[in-house]
Structures are given as C-alpha cells and as structure tokens.
Amino acid sequence: MITDTDNAGGGSDTSRHFLRQWIADEVAAGLPGGQVVTRFPPEPNGWLHIGHAKAVCIDFGMAREFGGVCNLRMDDTNPSKESDDYVQAIQADIRWLGFEWDRFVYASDYFESMYAMAEELIRRGHAYVCDLTQEQWKAYRGVPTQPGTPSPCRDRNPDESLALFRRMRAGAFADATLCLRAKIDMASPNIHFRDPVLYRIMRVAHYRSGDAWCLYPMYDFAHPIEDAIEGVTHSLCTLEFEVHRPLYDWVIDRMDELGLLITRCGQTVRPRQREFARLSLTYTVMSKRKLLQLVQEKHVDGWDDPRLPTLAGLRRRGYTPEAIRDFCERIGVSKYESETELALLEYCVRDDLNRQAQRRLAVLDPVKVVVENFPDDGETWFDAINNPEDPASASRLIPFSRELWIERDDFMENPSNKFFRLAPGREVRLRYACLFTCTSVVKDDAGRVVEIRGTYDPQSGGGTAPDGRKVKGTIHWVSARHARPVEVRLYDRLFTVADPLADETRDFITWLNPDSIRTVTAQAEPALMGAVAGERFQFERLGYFCADTRSSQPGAPVFNRTVTLKDSRVNAVKG
RNA sequence: UGCCUCAUGGUGUAACGGUAGCACAGCAGAUUCUGAAUCUGCUUGUCUAGGUUCAAAUCCUAGUGAGGCAACCA
Numbered sequence A: 001m002i003t004d005t006d007n008a009g010g011g012s013d014t015s016r017h018f019l020r021q022w023i024a025d026e027v028a029a030g031l032p033g034g035q036v037v038t039r040f041p042p043e044p045n046g047w048l049h050i051g052h053a054k055a056v057c058i059d060f061g062m063a064r065e066f067g068g069v070c071n072l073r074m075d076d077t078n079p080s081k082e083s084d085d086y087v088q089a090i091q092a093d094i095r096w097l098g099f100e101w102d103r104f105v106y107a108s109d110y111f112e113s114m115y116a117m118a119e120e121l122i123r124r125g126h127a128y129v130c131d132l133t134q135e136q137w138k139a140y141r142g143v144p145t146q147p148g149t150p151s152p153c154r155d156r157n158p159d160e161s162l163a164l165f166r167r168m169r170a171g172a173f174a175d176a177t178l179c180l181r182a183k184i185d186m187a188s189p190n191i192h193f194r195d196p197v198l199y200r201i202m203r204v205a206h207y208r209s210g211d212a213w214c215l216y217p218m219y220d221f222a223h224p225i226e227d228a229i230e231g232v233t234h235s236l237c238t239l240e241f242e243v244h245r246p247l248y249d250w251v252i253d254r255m256d257e258l259g260l261l262i263t264r265c266g267q268t269v270r271p272r273q274r275e276f277a278r279l280s281l282t283y284t285v286m287s288k289r290k291l292l293q294l295v296q297e298k299h300v301d302g303w304d305d306p307r308l309p310t311l312a313g314l315r316r317r318g319y320t321p322e323a324i325r326d327f328c329e330r331i332g333v334s335k336y337e338s339e340t341e342l343a344l345l346e347y348c349v350r351d352d353l354n355r356q357a358q359r360r361l362a363v364l365d366p367v368k369v370v371v372e373n374f375p376d377d378g379e380t381w382f383d384a385i386n387n388p389e390d391p392a393s394a395s396r397l398i399p400f401s402r403e404l405w406i407e408r409d410d411f412m413e414n415p416s417n418k419f420f421r422l423a424p425g426r427e428v429r430l431r432y433a434c435l436f437t438c439t440s441v442v443k444d445d446a447g448r449v450v451e452i453r454g455t456y457d458p459q460s461g462g463g464t465a466p467d468g469r470k471v472k473g474t475i476h477w478v479s480a481r482h483a484r485p486v487e488v489r490l491y492d493r494l495f496t497v498a499d500p501l502a503d504e505t506r507d508f509i510t511w512l513n514p515d516s517i518r519t520v521t522a523q524a525e526p527a528l529m530g531a532v533a534g535e536r537f538q539f540e541r542l543g544y545f546c547a548d549t550r551s552s553q554p555g556a557p558v559f560n561r562t563v564t565l566k567d568s569r570v571n572a573v574k575g
Numbered sequence B: 001u002g003c004c005u006c007a008u009g010g011u012g013u014a015a016c017g018g019u020a021g022c023a024c025a026g027c028a029g030a031u032u033c034u035g036a037a038u039c040u041g042c043u044u045g046u047c048u049a050g051g052u053u054c055a056a057a058u059c060c061u062a063g064u065g066a067g068g069c070a071a072c073c074a
Helices: A018-029 A052-066 A084-097 A106-121 A136-141 A159-169 A219-230 A239-257 A288-297 A312-315 A321-331 A342-356 A457-461 A526-530
Strands: A037-040 A067-073 A105-108 A128-130 A179-182 A195-202 A216-217 A234-238 A271-274 A358-360 A366-372 A379-384 A396-401 A404-407 A427-430 A432-441 A447-456 A477-479 A485-493 A517-524 A536-539 A544-546 A560-565
Touching: A018 A052, A018 A234, A018 A457, A037 A052, A037 A219, A037 A234, A052 A067, A052 A084, A052 A321, A067 A084, A067 A106, A067 A159, A067 A219, A084 A312, A084 A321, A105 A219, A105 A288, A105 A517, A106 A128, A106 A159, A106 A179, A106 A195, A106 A216, A106 A239, A128 A159, A159 A179, A159 A195, A179 A321, A219 A234, A219 A239, A234 A526, A239 A271, A312 A560, A342 A536, A342 A544, A342 A560, A358 A396, A379 A457, A379 A526, A396 A477, A404 A560, A427 A457, A432 A457, A485 A526, A517 A526
Parallel strands: A037 A067, A067 A105, A234 A271, A358 A536, A366 A447, A485 A560
Antiparallel strands: A128 A179, A179 A195, A195 A216, A366 A404, A379 A396, A404 A477, A427 A432, A432 A447, A485 A517, A536 A544, A544 A560
C-alpha cells in the first residue's frame, strides 16, 4: 500500500465521491465483518492501461483509506483468451503503480468450490442442464420487450440434470452441446435473469489448471462466488456491470441459503457490488480489443510502445507512478460517462517531473554558433544548477567553447518585437554561461542559415551582466566540441482527433497521427551520456525526457520525450 | 421499442433543501538566467417544461439527450 500520497491531488480536500461516501457510511454504521475488503479482478488477457489504473486506485485506495485490504485476483474463467504472460505483466504494473495486495489469487483456485455449488443448485432446483443450441436459445430467450419461452429442459428432473452435469465434467459431450442454466425468470425485463448460462463446455487447456476441466463457469456465476469466498465487502466495477447486479445478488442469495457466506468477527459477510464510470481519454483508445489491434497490426511497437495508454507504455514514455496516481485522484469518480482531456494527464506528469527531474541541456534541431571573440582552442566550464525545485540536487559543470549548437528556432533573421530570442544585432543570455550578441549570419546557396556569428561579453560570466542590463531572452546551447549526438524520440498524440471512435462509419485506424513519433539526433551536453535506462530529465526549455528502457546502452542512452514543457509563446512567434 | 443508469462552465468534479466551489484548459498581468515553474486576476455552468417549498443543482412528474443490457466474453 502506498503511504505517501494521502492527499494526492495536490489540492485541498479529497473528493467525496459516491463510492467513498458509500463505504464511509457503511463503516460508520458498523460494517458486518468489521473490515473493508476489496478486490481488483483483471482478466489476464491483455495489459493494464490508464483506465485500469483508475480502477486500481479505487480498489486499493478505498481499502487503504478505510484500513482494509485489497486482493489481486486474476479473473481467469475463459482459458481461450488468457495466459500467464499477462499475469506477470499485470502484477508488475500494479507494483510499479505503488500498490501491494493482501492476497494474490486466481478465480481458477475456486473451480472446485464453484462446481460443488453448481451441483447444489441443481439439487435444489435452481439450475438445470439445457441442451438447446445457442442459435435455438436466441429464440427462447426472447427480446427485451417480450418475455422469453422456457427451455424444454427447464423442468428436467434434478437427478437427471445432475447426472448430465457430471458427464459434462467428465468430458462426455462436445463443446457447446450442453450447458448449465440457472432457473430464474424467463419473463424478466432484465435479460440476465432469463435463465443465464452458469457453465459452458470448452475443451481448451487452461494456462493454470491445464486440462483438468472442460467445463468453465461464466463470469456472472463465478464473480460473486469469488467475492464471497474472499469475504469481499465492496465489489467495485465499471458501469456495464450494473445490469448484472441483480444476478450477482441472486448468486449471493443462493450462497447465503447454502450457508456458504463466510463469517468474520462472528458476522456474515455479504459482498455488494457498485459501479462507476470507466475512464475515457482524448486522443487515444482504451479498449483492450483496440489496443490489441494496434499491437497486432504493428501500428505501434508492442504493448509497451510509449505512444500507448498502457501502463507499460506510459512508464516507458517517462510517466511516474506518482503522476498517474495524482491523475486518478483528480479525475474523480462518478457514474457519468465522461471524456477526460489528455491535458490533465500531461499536467500531472509535468507537475511531478518539475519537482523530481534534473535539468540538462540538449539541442534537438541544431544550428552552429561561432563566438568570434572566444579563443579557438579555449574552453570554460560553467556551473549549472541541477534542479531549482530541489535544493539538495546540487549542480554540475558544463563546458563552453568557441563553437556551439543552439536550437534553430531560437534564431530568427527578421523577428517581430515579440520574439525575444536571438536575431542579428540582438543580445541573449546563453543559459548558465554568458551574454551573446549576434553580429552576422552565414547562409548556404539555398539561403538557409548555416552559421550564426557573434561575440560574447567576457564580463557576463555565469550569465549576469556586470552593469545589470536586462536581457529578455535566455536560450539553451551545447558546446559543439563537447556535445554528444544522441537519439531522441519525439512522441506526440497517437490520434489526430480527440475521439477516434466518434465516427462509426470510419475505421479508427485512419485517424492515427502519422507524426506520433519523430526521431531526431540531438546534440547533448556530456553529462547526459551517463543517463541510466529509465532515468528522467528535463531538457531545459524543451520538455521532459526519459532514457528508454529498451534501446539505451550504457554510455549511449536513447531518449523518449514524455511531454513538452508548457509553451505560452504565441503561434506567430514560434520558429 | 422493454429494463437499468446518467445529465453542473470548453473539460473533469464538488455542493446531501439555504451564497453554485475546486482543478485542468483558455485569457490577462506580476515575476523570472527555462516564453517553464511560481503568484494575481478574469471569462464561461445547474439539459427542457411543469410541480412541491419561504427557499430546488438537490425532492416529484413529464420530456429531451447520452450510455448500458439482448455471448455458452469479462
């Protein structure tokens, strides 16, 4: 459990969202069992994304806040889609996010108990084996506006159902030929009450239980049982499960009748489910299916591509767990299906990195500067503070020499007076170093500036003029002789439109941003070469960058741009 | 269409019958050796129509709009 972000959100009061209130009210009223128990139940069929992070923060966060515990449970009841690779990735992501579970369990741990309960439901007339095909069942089930018709098997003798069910388990039938149904209400306006399937035959090896089973429970049957066995008090999930809640309660009621609910502190623990809206973010997609498609069709380079909203992708991009937790607190929790602006996530990571990241100088689009009054072979080292937000971060030395690289768009030949960087006849400060005045430019045949020449003020060492004259512009630079070329990947939003799914007539793939990654060779100050994989920096005046964990080599880091610095320069002035 | 759910500035969220607040975004200014950060200020909101009440974002009714459900997926 995290301990350092009790007031995450950077704001004043923690939001009194409806789940927090619900749990608080119950705790105040004397929660049966005496302890809040939640669970995070991912299906191990994909990687966790920022939407899951919201759920993780809620599930683990509510437990922590109320002095309870949260279990991590792999909801692995459909072996056709699940694998252990995903289990490992999910665990790693949750730990990275900063949470620790009380118990780590698998739904498949409970298969035997679930089966036993199913037999009991059959004996008591609450379930029956049905031999209708899926196609036939469509007709029997009916439509929402009209009641369904009972399956011909509905009144099958329990003994007969039981015998059949055992043969199903023994593997006597082919896939999808028989299933076990709850006997509830074929006329219910809630489709989920019209004799829902409890077990289906599926001859697929399970990644954990192997071929021990050819019969697997459905979510609606399995989930409440899992919760009840673990003594979960608050089962929190997303909105689409709202209509499943009566069925969830039905299963819990049956368990109660059978005396299967656990007791804690002498009291029966009855799990209850509540639902909240899932996270939706602009300029990306969140569904596992679509993320899988992006990965499989190679629009991105794997589940941890830094352009993806997966936790692994965000991590590689340079996002911190603190920033993501802060974000999850700030977005709040409600039942309104909203769309959160990517700008908020970016704000959160900037806010965190501004405090955490050391500053470095690097030039992404270099143009040569010659300091005419500085000796050919001379060099000077200037002191540069590592992080002005962190007094403990000390400083480092950066080399200065006659030839420098500066950012191409920090120079303008014919600037307006709103441009206060370098131009002919203008003086700027070279960050940490000195004041420099441009006196001439050299162009190639095409008229492109290839060299900027000028002089520095020898009295301005460190960047302060002795006469106290004001210099409006400060630009970053690196010494050409000392600079090291370094690969930098400039990431941008994955899609060109805020909601790539809005237009249902158009494939969302066509909205992919062709410039979502641009790779450049930057010129970096020497200190950057020692960056270790995963280390984050602010490249001054540019943005936050993270040494890539896949491509970086010792002494040869590759940087991913996490996010640019906020830029209030008006468009007309931009280079 | 049947059932369920939701609706507060551009975005997200709070206000629990009693002054509509906060954050992000945007805009303006101060400050600044990062056009960053920081600080100050500003613009913009209760879906509609009725009703209950001294008083309604809040309670009731109807409407409108959005989402979910009709897998042997979760």
